[in-house]
Amino acid sequence: MGYRYPDDGPGGDATIEAWGADLAELIASAWRGALEVMIEDAGELRPIREVPLTIRAENPEELLFAFLDELLFRKDAEGLLLTLDRPEIRAPSSETDRGEPGREEGTAYEARATARGEPIDPARHRLGTDIKAVSFHQFAVKRTAEGWRARIVLDT
Amino acid sequence: MNPKYVRPISDCIAEIPTDYRACMQVPVHVYATGALLGSMEDGVFEQAANVACLPGIVGHSFCMPDGHVGYGFPIGGAAAFDADTGVISPGGIGFDINCGMRLVATSLNYEELEPRMPQLMDALFERVPAGLGETGLPGLTPEGFRDLIERGMEWAYEHGYATEQDLRRTEENGRMRGADAGTVSERAVERGHRQVGTLGSGNHYLEIQVVDPGSVFDEQAASKLGIDGPGQVVLMLHTGSRGFGHQVATDYLQSFSRVMKPKYGIEVPDKQLACAPFRSADGQAYFAAMQCAVNMAFVNRQLILHRIREVFSDVLHGTPQDLGLQQIYDVTHNTAKLERHTVDGKERELLVHRKGATRAFAPGMPGLPPEFAELGQPVIIGGSMETGSYLLLGVESGAATFYTTAHGSGRLMGRRAAKRRFHGADIKARMRGAGIHVRAKSKSGLAEEAGAAYKDIDAVVEAAERAGLSRRVVRLRPVGSIKG
Numbered sequence: 001m002g003y004r005y006p007d008d009g010p011g012g013d014a015t016i017e018a019w020g021a022d023l024a025e026l027i028a029s030a031w032r033g034a035l036e037v038m039i040e041d042a043g044e045l046r047p048i049r050e051v052p053l054t055i056r057a058e059n060p061e062e063l064l065f066a067f068l069d070e071l072l073f074r075k076d077a078e079g080l081l082l083t084l085d086r087p088e089i090r091a092p093s094s095e096t097d098r099g100e101p102g103r104e105e106g107t108a109y110e111a112r113a114t115a116r117g118e119p120i121d122p123a124r125h126r127l128g129t130d131i132k133a134v135s136f137h138q139f140a141v142k143r144t145a146e147g148w149r150a151r152i153v154l155d156t
Numbered sequence: 157m158n159p160k161y162v163r164p165i166s167d168c169i170a171e172i173p174t175d176y177r178a179c180m181q182v183p184v185h186v187y188a189t190g191a192l193l194g195s196m197e198d199g200v201f202e203q204a205a206n207v208a209c210l211p212g213i214v215g216h217s218f219c220m221p222d223g224h225v226g227y228g229f230p231i232g233g234a235a236a237f238d239a240d241t242g243v244i245s246p247g248g249i250g251f252d253i254n255c256g257m258r259l260v261a262t263s264l265n266y267e268e269l270e271p272r273m274p275q276l277m278d279a280l281f282e283r284v285p286a287g288l289g290e291t292g293l294p295g296l297t298p299e300g301f302r303d304l305i306e307r308g309m310e311w312a313y314e315h316g317y318a319t320e321q322d323l324r325r326t327e328e329n330g331r332m333r334g335a336d337a338g339t340v341s342e343r344a345v346e347r348g349h350r351q352v353g354t355l356g357s358g359n360h361y362l363e364i365q366v367v368d369p370g371s372v373f374d375e376q377a378a379s380k381l382g383i384d385g386p387g388q389v390v391l392m393l394h395t396g397s398r399g400f401g402h403q404v405a406t407d408y409l410q411s412f413s414r415v416m417k418p419k420y421g422i423e424v425p426d427k428q429l430a431c432a433p434f435r436s437a438d439g440q441a442y443f444a445a446m447q448c449a450v451n452m453a454f455v456n457r458q459l460i461l462h463r464i465r466e467v468f469s470d471v472l473h474g475t476p477q478d479l480g481l482q483q484i485y486d487v488t489h490n491t492a493k494l495e496r497h498t499v500d501g502k503e504r505e506l507l508v509h510r511k512g513a514t515r516a517f518a519p520g521m522p523g524l525p526p527e528f529a530e531l532g533q534p535v536i537i538g539g540s541m542e543t544g545s546y547l548l549l550g551v552e553s554g555a556a557t558f559y560t561t562a563h564g565s566g567r568l569m570g571r572r573a574a575k576r577r578f579h580g581a582d583i584k585a586r587m588r589g590a591g592i593h594v595r596a597k598s599k600s601g602l603a604e605e606a607g608a609a610y611k612d613i614d615a616v617v618e619a620a621e622r623a624g625l626s627r628r629v630v631r632l633r634p635v636g637s638i639k640g
Contacts (some may be wrong), residue, residue: 010225011567011609012359040287040600069406076347076399079289120289125597129571130288130357130640133251133402136409136427137227153227155251155402156358156571 001025003033006151007139014131014154023060024086026141026148027067027111031066034068034154040126045083047116047131053087055111061141063089063109064150068134071115073133079124080121087113129156162186162193162201162494168623172205179209179425185216185293187557189619192221195568195611196489199225200232206425207235211433212242214499214506218557220513221619221621222566222611226250228428231512234560237253239494239505243422244439245431246412248509250490251405253446255326255396256569257487257514257536259547260461261382262468263480264389266366272471273364277593279467284362284460285354285408285595287640290352292459301349302337305400309458317455317462319483324525326486327515328493330454332447341407348400348452354461357601357640361541362460364593366638371631377549382484385629391464391481392545392610392634393457394538396490401449408442419588421584434507442493450491457486484547485525485534489514489563497558508558514532514560516550516626535626537617539565541594541637542587542607546617546628553624561626569609578603587637596639605639 001020009015016033020026035042053070057063067087074080089111120127133155141150165171170193172184184204186193200223207229210219214236223232228247237243269276285292296304304311309330312318323330332603337345343568355362369386372378383390397404412430416422420433432438465476472479492509499506508515515535517524524533534549539545543565550559569577580599583606587594620626 005572006572007570009570010227011570012224012231014571050270072349072399073403075289076351077343079291079350081289122287122289122597127288127357127601129598129601129604132356132358132399133406135227135251138412139427155227 001029003029009153012156014129014156016152017149017155018152019149022148023091023148024089026150027064028084028086029072030064030152031068034131035081035083037156038128038131038155040128042083045081045117048118049116051080051081051082051115052111053115057109059108061139063111064141065134065139067111068152072131072134074115080117081120081125082115082117084115085113087111107134132156140152164424168619174383177205177209180205182208182213182216184208184219186219186223187619187623187625188221188223189359189615189622192615192619196223197225200230203228203230204233206429207248209425210235210237210243210245210429210431211422212237214238214504215558218560220560220562222512222564223253224563224566226511228426229495229511232566234508234510234513234557236497236506236508236558238623239434239507242346242434242507244434244443244492244507245429246405246409246442246508247428247430248511249446249492250511251402252396252433253401253404253449253490254488255455256457257489257538258393258457258461259484259536260391261480261482261484262389262391265387266389267387269389273593273636276471277638279471280362280464281595281638283467284463284638286638287357290354296349296352298345298349299326301345301352304498305340305448305452306335306337306591307331308335308454312455318458322458322483324460325483326454327488331453332450334506335447336444336445339441340404340448344400344403344407347403348398351398352452352456353463354398354456355395355460355640356398357598359605363392363541363634365390365392365545365632365637367630368633373630374411377629380531381528381547381629382482383535383547389452389516392536392538392632393460393603395456395460397449400452404445404449408445411625412438446492450488453488454486485536487514487536490507494556506558508560509578510560511559514563515559516548516554517559518550518552518554535561537562537564537592537613539613540607541605541608541634542590542592543613544634545632546613547630547632548617548618548626548628551624551627554626557625560605562620563609565613565616567609568611571604574606574609575600577604592634593636598640601613601639
């Protein structure tokens with residue numbers, strides 16, 4: 001798993017390319033990439049607050065989007081910078097990761113994860129640039145030979 | 157090199173004709189002179205052409221001299237849609253709804269103020285909430301916030317944060333009347349209520365600026381606007397609706413992209429262009445929610461101005477009146493507004509989207525403060541933190557763009573590239589050498605905002621003037637910069 005910041009995204013924003021062996025790893029590495037835009041020493045965040053997350057989505061794109069959106073929401077609404085453990089994902093089918101015919105809407109993917117971190121403290125944290133939103137611009141989640149890959153443009 | 161299909165039709169306008177793409181209903185007009193046009197990415201032209209495909213677009217799909225690639229719509233883009241047959245699109249307004257500029261005069265002379273600058277900058281940095289995780293009004297409840305977003309600057313006035321003149325000298329008098337908090341999600345309220353009165357980070361700033369000798373283009377107009385001459389100190393603010401506006405935009409982009417095709421039969425070339433008919437229930441709900449975010453941003457800038465007035469009073473031992481801390485004007489550069497414009501000799505009601513573009517009403521148009529009615533609308537354009545900014549006025553010939561002009565200098569270099577090339581500490585030292593006092597919460601953020609990462613602001617406002625979109629009144633030079 002990993003991430004990088006390619007140079008070909010829109011100039012005013014943070015573009016991230018993230019990858020992982022499976023969808024859960026992809027989500028964890030994409031968030032790590034986002035977190036490191038906002039704080040330079042994300043590894044130093046103390047796990048003094050624990051936030052359980054349950055995210056449901058129709059497809060892998062929406063699932064990744066919803067995770068990033070939720071963690072940014074916690075940053076704004078509760079002032080928390082959180083690291084994300086690899087989520088447990090219940091997918092429609094581990095073979096194809098595609099929806100089964102006749103499946104009820106809104107139940108395709110369910111992911112549970114724990115986010116840990118602490119309130120933002122400008123006196124202790126080396127802060128970078130705030131992320132305001134996840135955009136749909138060039139947003140893509142792909143299955144590759146090695147696993148999963150995503151491109152995300154974050155509005156900063 | 158620009159694609160062949162972008163062809164100059166005058167010395168400041170380049171056109172992309174409708175035969176470039178089958179879905180285009182109107183041509184694209186790019187307002188830029190040679191060098192600026194040459195520096196625009198191809199993506200800008202593609203995006204402006206996509207906008208020309210949206211239902212109900214009237215006139216042209218416009219790109220301003222500072223245009224660059226945005227999400228869906230270009231930043232520096234403007235488009236007017238027929239109110240009855242056209243659409244409303246969150247992507248045409250921007251995530252940071254009512255991101256805007258406020259300019260405040262003082263009666264201070266920089267030569268006299270300079271020795272106090274370190275103390276003043278420290279106090280502003282300490283007391284104006286900026287950067288990640290800062291809170292503006294700790295006591296504000298979600299309920300109070302709902303009231304605030306419906307009433308905008310009137311809320312600020314009633315709570316003692318604004319003067320009557322502040323309201324009068326704000327676009328829309330600081331309140332869009334169609335705001336309805338019932339159209340805003342709980343999530344947006346939760347994100348927003350902690351953030352009113354905070355500057356944010358990225359390209360948002362608070363600057364202390366000075367009028368240099370030779371930088372006043374129209375002395376008479378400048379004086380009526382409150383700019384008396386060289387040496388005068390002014391303050392400029394650039395911020396918007398913070399996480400609140402972003403949540404409103406995200407919520408409606410998601411709902412529009414779900415209903416757009418099945419319910420309204422609209423297909424768009426890019427998900428970020430998701431839209432709904434303006435007169436539909438979906439369109440009206442977003443319009444009401446957007447107005448809440450517009451009001452929130454006006455109050456956000458107002459609360460920061462209130463804090464600035466307190467700090468100046470404390471440090472310089474005088475009332476805000478003594479110090480001449482009077483608002484010149486507050487403009488928004490990310491909105492959609494219902495306006496009446498003449499199209500082919502007929503007056504029509506249009507929903508004018510401006511994203512990274514500023515309304516620039518001509519003299520005598522409705523909605524201007526009475527004291528500026530004969531001058532036209534003040535327009536505030538911010539450059540990079542190392543260069544300068546401008547106060548402009550709207551002009552008659554602005555009718556060509558439904559009275560819209562540029563909003564800033566526009567990025568030339570990506571944040572990542574700027575961070576690799578520049579270092580926060582070097583930039584701080586260089587700016588100090590150039591007489592600019594800097595206080596920044598984030599060193600890397602400072603590198604990302606280096607002056608060289610932006611287009612030439614002088615070229616942008618000059619192009620806007622030559623194209624007849626606005627005229628220059630004063631150029632302002634930064635002497636103090638506070639960044640989140």
